[in-house]
Amino acid sequence: MSIVTRTLADQAFEVIRERILSARIPPLSPIRQDALAEELGISKIPLREALARLEQHGLLQSHPNRGFVVPALTTTEAEEVFALRLKIEPEAAAHASLEADEAERATATAALTALENATGGDGRAMVLLNRAFHLALVRPGGRHVTSQLIERLHVLAERYVHKHLEPAGRHARAHREHRALLKAWMARDPQRVTTLLADHITVTLDDLRKQLRGTATATAPAKARRSVQE
Structure with missing residues (x-):
């Protein structure tokens, strides 16, 4: 029997992913990293890891000087x-x-x-x-x-x-x-x-x-x- 350990980044990834898919974080919304890290009770390091994974999945886009934004449905x-x-x-x-x-x-x-x-x-x-x-x-x-x-x-x-x-x-x-x-x-x-x-x-x-x-x-x-x- 194997034990799967879910890291803080894994948990943050799933929470944010669900919010994007359910439109609780609507298209074109910016990700407020300070507020989100405080809400989730984690530091910015695992949060950024989660956000980078979400970008790889096409659920976020990163922009210079603007951070991460939920892309529009087009x-x-x-x-x-x-x-x-x-x-x-x-x-x-x-x-x-x-x-x-x-x-x-x-x-x-x-x-x-x-x-x-x-x-x-x-x-x-x-x-x-x-x-x-x-x-x-x-x-x-x-x-x-x-x-x-x-x-x-x-x-x-x-x-x-x-x-x-x-x-x-x-x-x-x-x-x-x-x-x-x-x-x-x-x-x-x-x-x-x-x-x-x-x-x-x-x-x-x-x-x-x-x-x-x-x-x-x-x-x-x-x-x-x-x-x-x-």
């Missing part, structure tokens, strides 16, 4: 991340469906069960479990570089997945799509896996386009007022 970034997923993930999952052994098939099934059981829970858990399910579909077969690339894309997509699941009914639809995808994957039907996963990613991106367009429209007047006042 259609441009969503288009890029989900387009890359479309190029890599469906074929990878199709290949993995043919290569998966019984243990890996059980892992994929358990991942979907955990995701479905978390519906209605905290958003952070949903996003992490969604990623775990998708990665369980691409890892079998020994394509380690491909799996790592897909995992990186899922990390970059996390805020967008959280945003996508906000409207009512999205969880139920996602579960239907996931169940159909897992059924095809378990049947070792690569063509259907490719089609279903490509459709799943495409529909998510289409939804995000509409959501992000609406967000941009809603915030435009406020930005204009600030420009006038300044």
Whole structure:
């Protein structure tokens, strides 16, 4: 039995990550390091380590003389991340469906069960479990570089997945799509896996386009007022 020790930086990383994903720290907000370190009861050294990791995950951006800022959710970034997923993930999952052994098939099934059981829970858990399910579909077969690339894309997509699941009914639809995808994957039907996963990613991106367009429209007047006042 191994004991996993969570450092102060690990704990700070998880707390701040959850706040960003849940929009408690909204897009374009600066990170006030002094206040945050005091609130969390830690020094700036582990806090900076956590912030640097969050930047690597695409959840923060650092700017000279400004520190760390939560990046905006943009259609441009969503288009890029989900387009890359479309190029890599469906074929990878199709290949993995043919290569998966019984243990890996059980892992994929358990991942979907955990995701479905978390519906209605905290958003952070949903996003992490969604990623775990998708990665369980691409890892079998020994394509380690491909799996790592897909995992990186899922990390970059996390805020967008959280945003996508906000409207009512999205969880139920996602579960239907996931169940159909897992059924095809378990049947070792690569063509259907490719089609279903490509459709799943495409529909998510289409939804995000509409959501992000609406967000941009809603915030435009406020930005204009600030420009006038300044």
